[in-house]
Amino acid sequence: MIKESNFKNYLFQQFELQEEHWQKLQALVKYQRFQKGEFLLTAGSICQHSFFVEKGLLRFYSISVNGKEHILQFAPENWVVSDRSSVFFGEPSSFHIDAVEDTTVVMLDERFLKTLAEVNVKFASNNELLLQNHIRHLHQRLHSLLGENAEERYLNFLKLYPDVMQRVPQWMIASYLGITPESLSRVRKKLSKN
Amino acid sequence: MIKESNFKNYLFQQFELQEEHWQKLQALVKYQRFQKGEFLLTAGSICQHSFFVEKGLLRFYSISVNGKEHILQFAPENWVVSDRSSVFFGEPSSFHIDAVEDTTVVMLDERFLKTLAEVNVKFASNNELLLQNHIRHLHQRLHSLLGENAEERYLNFLKLYPDVMQRVPQWMIASYLGITPESLSRVRKKLSKN
DNA sequence: CGAGGCCTTGACCGCGGTCAATGCCCGTGG
DNA sequence: CCACGGGCATTGACCGCGGTCAAGGCCTCG
Numbered sequence: 001m002i003k004e005s006n007f008k009n010y011l012f013q014q015f016e017l018q019e020e021h022w023q024k025l026q027a028l029v030k031y032q033r034f035q036k037g038e039f040l041l042t043a044g045s046i047c048q049h050s051f052f053v054e055k056g057l058l059r060f061y062s063i064s065v066n067g068k069e070h071i072l073q074f075a076p077e078n079w080v081v082s083d084r085s086s087v088f089f090g091e092p093s094s095f096h097i098d099a100v101e102d103t104t105v106v107m108l109d110e111r112f113l114k115t116l117a118e119v120n121v122k123f124a125s126n127n128e129l130l131l132q133n134h135i136r137h138l139h140q141r142l143h144s145l146l147g148e149n150a151e152e153r154y155l156n157f158l159k160l161y162p163d164v165m166q167r168v169p170q171w172m173i174a175s176y177l178g179i180t181p182e183s184l185s186r187v188r189k190k191l192s193k194n
Numbered sequence: 195m196i197k198e199s200n201f202k203n204y205l206f207q208q209f210e211l212q213e214e215h216w217q218k219l220q221a222l223v224k225y226q227r228f229q230k231g232e233f234l235l236t237a238g239s240i241c242q243h244s245f246f247v248e249k250g251l252l253r254f255y256s257i258s259v260n261g262k263e264h265i266l267q268f269a270p271e272n273w274v275v276s277d278r279s280s281v282f283f284g285e286p287s288s289f290h291i292d293a294v295e296d297t298t299v300v301m302l303d304e305r306f307l308k309t310l311a312e313v314n315v316k317f318a319s320n321n322e323l324l325l326q327n328h329i330r331h332l333h334q335r336l337h338s339l340l341g342e343n344a345e346e347r348y349l350n351f352l353k354l355y356p357d358v359m360q361r362v363p364q365w366m367i368a369s370y371l372g373i374t375p376e377s378l379s380r381v382r383k384k385l386s387k388n
Numbered sequence: 389c390g391a392g393g394c395c396t397t398g399a400c401c402g403c404g405g406t407c408a409a410t411g412c413c414c415g416t417g418g
Numbered sequence: 419c420c421a422c423g424g425g426c427a428t429t430g431a432c433c434g435c436g437g438t439c440a441a442g443g444c445c446t447c448g
Contacts, residue, residue: 062337064341070337070341072333085330088322088323088326089326094337127322131322131325132279132325134329138332139277139332142264142336142339145340146372147262171394178340179436179437180437181394182397182439183435183436183437185395185396186397186436189396189397343404363425363427364426365426375426375428376427377403378427383429
């Protein structure tokens with residue numbers, strides 16, 4: 001069991017959580033470990049949880065007809081990842097989530113989020129906060145894909161995920177950027193010469 | 195004043211709205227007309243409303259450093275468009291919304307959405323429904339941009355917005371697809387030969 | 389030591405961008 | 419009624435970014 005968790009800190013910071021409220025919640029916080037390569041969600045199944053990453057690294061991706069993977073999102077520590085649409089509409093997801101490193105997550109289901117809202121009104125907006133953040137992030141990503149070339153997107157990526165570069169194989173980053181590993185290699189080579 | 199509105203139908207269908215509830219709401223529904231080219235939101239200002247398109251067509255786009263426009267979303271009849279993140283976080287938007295045709299919208303502000311939730315509990319989830327739909331749409335768009343070439347994206351576009359092709363200049367569609375008008379012209383030429 | 393995964397590099401190519409010319413449609417004014 | 423001009427779509431020539439394919443190097447791990 002984890003004593004001083006990132007999740008606790010997250011709640012304290014976002015909502016000025018009181019220690020007394022934490023006592024009530026703690027029992028409901030369900031940690032789960034996944035080892036490298038394990039799936040948290042596969043395309044075709046209905047997503048049940050959001051995952052708060054306590055420690056480790058997840059990826060959220062789709063697979064297109066030709067079999068290629070496209071990473072839509074990385075989720076290192078303190079990120080939340082899920083196919084919320086699948087949860088909400090109760091429809092099969094078309095995405096995968098798996099563990100890039102051995103990972104510990106907090107399992108957030110609808111029941112937990114509801115309880116959260118009851119404990120303190122401030123939490124009621126937690127759900128919307130998560131959704132709004134997600135949308136903002138997706139908008140930035142779309143803007144980047146529509147308007148920037150490979151080099152600019154790579155620099156953006158480094159700003160957004162400062163340490164992910166050191167933690168994952170480059171072909172995953174290429175997949176995130178929408179280019180091939182070879183192209184990424186060339187972009188990096190060019191940048192290192194400045 | 196519009197009697198039989200798309201907006202009313204939307205509420206009836208989505209939430210099995212009762213006629214009596216509609217009576218209470220009607221007074222709060224604020225229609226507004228914008229003529230072709232007029233702005234509903236400009237980058238740098240804080241977004242205050244969501245816009246339900248009653249009649250007409252809006253576009254939601256960003257402008258990158260080199261001055262090029264990138265259309266993230268079209269909003270024909272029955273679509274809702276907004277920079278919700280700007281509304282929610284109270285921060286300046288980095289997007290523009292303007293009218294592609296003369297357009298009549300329903301102005302949805304936070305107050306209206308709140309009232310909606312009070313009139314009937316079913317509406318309480320309206321807000322989340324809008325956000326979830328938006329996220330789902332953005333995910334599909336990301337997948338399309340990451341994994342498909344210009345031709346495939348164009349065919350996707352036609353499915354999603356069956357009539358928009360006939361209503362807007364092609365350079366706007368090119369901007370939506372992330373290609374140039376010339377490329378779009380070539381894609382269309384190639385497709386017409388099959 | 390050998391095998392396999394990953395990164396790099398080179399040669400080649402094609403999709404899509406750029407630039408420029410042309411055509412088309414349509415509204416405006418002589 | 420026609421002339422003109424502006425906005426948009428099309429087409430061609432050319433080019434460069436990024437994809438593809440193949441080879442080679444460098445790890446780590448068995």
